[in-house]
Amino acid sequence: MDFTRPAPPSGRALRSYFLISALICAAICAVILITLLGQTGPVLSHNPASLFGTVWNPNLGQYGIIPMLYGSIVVMVIAMAIALPLGVLTAIYIAETRSARLRGIIKSALEVLAGIPSIVYGLIGVAYISVWVAKGLDLQTGRLILTAGLILAVMILPTILTLTEDAISNVPVIQRENARALGLYRHEVILDVVLPHARRDILAAGLLALGRALGETMAVMLVIGSLDRLPSPIFNVLSSGQTITSKLGRELGESAFGSAHFSALVLMGLILVLITLTLTGAAQWLINRRPNGVEAIYD
Amino acid sequence: MRYIFRYGVHVAGVSFAAATILTACGGDGVKTAGDTVSISGSTTVLPAISRAADDYTMQTGAKIIVNAGGSGGGFKQLAEGQTDIGMMSRDITAEERARFARHSFTVTAIGRDAVAPAVSSEIYDAGVTQLSFEQVTDIYMGRVDNWSAFGGPDRAIFAVDKEAGRGTRQVFARIVFGDKNMQAPGADLVVGSNNEEQTALAQSDSAIGMISFAWANADVRPLSITTANGAVAPTLDNVNSGAFPITRDLLIVTREDVSGQAKAFIDFVLSPEGQTHVVDAGYLPVNK
Numbered sequence: 230m231d232f233t234r235p236a237p238p239s240g241r242a243l244r245s246y247f248l249i250s251a252l253i254c255a256a257i258c259a260v261i262l263i264t265l266l267g268q269t270g271p272v273l274s275h276n277p278a279s280l281f282g283t284v285w286n287p288n289l290g291q292y293g294i295i296p297m298l299y300g301s302i303v304v305m306v307i308a309m310a311i312a313l314p315l316g317v318l319t320a321i322y323i324a325e326t327r328s329a330r331l332r333g334i335i336k337s338a339l340e341v342l343a344g345i346p347s348i349v350y351g352l353i354g355v356a357y358i359s360v361w362v363a364k365g366l367d368l369q370t371g372r373l374i375l376t377a378g379l380i381l382a383v384m385i386l387p388t389i390l391t392l393t394e395d396a397i398s399n400v401p402v403i404q405r406e407n408a409r410a411l412g413l414y415r416h417e418v419i420l421d422v423v424l425p426h427a428r429r430d431i432l433a434a435g436l437l438a439l440g441r442a443l444g445e446t447m448a449v450m451l452v453i454g455s456l457d458r459l460p461s462p463i464f465n466v467l468s469s470g471q472t473i474t475s476k477l478g479r480e481l482g483e484s485a486f487g488s489a490h491f492s493a494l495v496l497m498g499l500i501l502v503l504i505t506l507t508l509t510g511a512a513q514w515l516i517n518r519r520p521n522g523v524e525a526i527y528d
Numbered sequence: 529m530r531y532i533f534r535y536g537v538h539v540a541g542v543s544f545a546a547a548t549i550l551t552a553c554g555g556d557g558v559k560t561a562g563d564t565v566s567i568s569g570s571t572t573v574l575p576a577i578s579r580a581a582d583d584y585t586m587q588t589g590a591k592i593i594v595n596a597g598g599s600g601g602g603f604k605q606l607a608e609g610q611t612d613i614g615m616m617s618r619d620i621t622a623e624e625r626a627r628f629a630r631h632s633f634t635v636t637a638i639g640r641d642a643v644a645p646a647v648s649s650e651i652y653d654a655g656v657t658q659l660s661f662e663q664v665t666d667i668y669m670g671r672v673d674n675w676s677a678f679g680g681p682d683r684a685i686f687a688v689d690k691e692a693g694r695g696t697r698q699v700f701a702r703i704v705f706g707d708k709n710m711q712a713p714g715a716d717l718v719v720g721s722n723n724e725e726q727t728a729l730a731q732s733d734s735a736i737g738m739i740s741f742a743w744a745n746a747d748v749r750p751l752s753i754t755t756a757n758g759a760v761a762p763t764l765d766n767v768n769s770g771a772f773p774i775t776r777d778l779l780i781v782t783r784e785d786v787s788g789q790a791k792a793f794i795d796f797v798l799s800p801e802g803q804t805h806v807v808d809a810g811y812l813p814v815n816k
Contacts, residue, residue, distance in 0.1 A: 288692070288709035360731065369686035369732045370717050455691065455718040469717045479720065483600035483693040485627040486608075 307378025569602015617695030670714030
């Protein structure tokens with residue numbers, strides 16, 4: 230304890246400042262949700278049954294959101310399937326086997342990567358990745374669900390990597406030492422002691438990345454091909470598709486405010502926000518959950 | 529815990545929602561202030577207008593901003609007061625007029641254009657140089673899926689469609705399919721601008737698409753149209769004579785409260801000097 234530091238600024242002013250900031254944030258969140266909810270009225274009263282269809286044709290009043298929902302989820306799954314194992318394994322390698330100095334360099338590089346605007350990824354995707362995918366797989370176009378998933382994987386990799394690496398580095402050294410003292414091999418220390426200990430934080434890292442993957446617009450919009458149709462067969466990721474975000478990005482500018490078309494787009498936006506909120510909630514819950522007894526002794 | 533705040537799951541989803549609302553609140557918005565003329569819309573009209581705007585800016589020092597966005601987007605931004613002039617390569621629809629019934633719009637033709645079915649150069653070189661409306665429709669409706677049906681190579685047809693609100697798509701669909709809102713279940717890819725369409729056709733070796741004459745090039749070859757009286761080649765002469773069937777006017781639209789600067793620019797585009805830019809962009813001038 231250090232009792233020589235100056236006393237913090239008086240409580241009352243500071244407290245109300247933080248309270249007001251928090252309230253503003255909460256209010257913004259509420260306004261967004263309420264506005265979105267309010268705007269979905271026209272499509273819900275117009276033709277709610279068509280929402281669960283697979284046909285999107287605003288001219289005929291058909292607003293099937295299933296292809297877009299499907300696209301969003303599949304693209305996210307592809308991105309996670311690639312980025313999660315890759316990110317976690319790399320994080321273990323960096324955290325457990327490399328020096329602190331190298332770790333610092335790698336981590337700053339990763340944070341730069343995480344900060345690159347998504348449109349840049351999109352442009353690289355259109356100019357190179359989609360062309361390579363088309364050539365490599367001998368397809369007519371590289372604007373595919375798969376390409377979007379690949380680019381998203383690259384985009385979320387830094388988030389997963391850097392957070393997982395933090396989680397592993399934060400496991401107390403004493404845990405490793407005890408395990409080694411008990412005669413465990415290095416891989417056993419990592420698999421049986423370090424990873425279980427960092428489990429919650431790794432999971433939270435995954436959820437954060439997942440949120441970014443779901444919400445990403447520009448990069449996906451440029452490479453996914455904008456086809457509002459379920460692929461056939463259904464798991465053919467080598468066909469063009471559409472995600473909720475790419476659909477909104479493409480069509481919002483053309484739909485008239487207040488129309489059923491606009492309202493259907495807003496409804497998709499709302500669904501996306503709800504999914505993201507659920508994920509945020511899940512991540513918070515995982516992080517805040519009471520640690521088990523063993524950890525409590527050393528933390 | 530702190531990482532939640534540093535990276536925030538919320539960021540992605542909620543910021544998108546915020547953007548939605550900002551767009552939504554556009555309402556009757558504020559126009560760009562001062563002496564700037566802002567123009568947006570059809571990527572078909574864009575090359576002609578931006579050439580004219582460059583010239584006009586050089587001559588008069590006026591500030592003109594020209595943006596893409598498609599015919600639908602161009603009309604919407606004009607109607608909401610975000611721009612001074614909308615570029616459109618199709619007529620304003622009844623729904624669009626009804627949506628902004630409180631405003632009146634003036635439509636001016638600044639040139640003429642033709643849309644042709646176009647194919648990848650590999651297909652053109654292999655001998656498919658003309659198709660009838662029925663054949664093109666068959667492709668887009670998914671009834672024919674191999675170039676061998678039209679004397680081409682034994683290769684699957686890669687049909688490239690355009691977004692529904694695009695002027696080029698609506699003109700093409702109205703004249704070729706017979707209904708401007710016809711959906712194309714045979715499409716394999718959907719693109720937006722002429723630029724994207726051109727890229728998609730050039731990158732493929734067995735694609736068909738729909739493209740404005742001005743955007744055809746060595747990799748993207750416009751087809752002749754097979755009619756009862758023989759094939760009509762996609763040439764400007766045939767457009768001029770009325771023989772080539774898929775044509776449309778290039779339009780610019782203004783609202784009743786159009787500014788003086790915007791009007792002066794439109795007069796320039798319609799002048800003989802302005803019309804040379806329309807021709808340079810690969811279109812036909814309007815006959816005054």
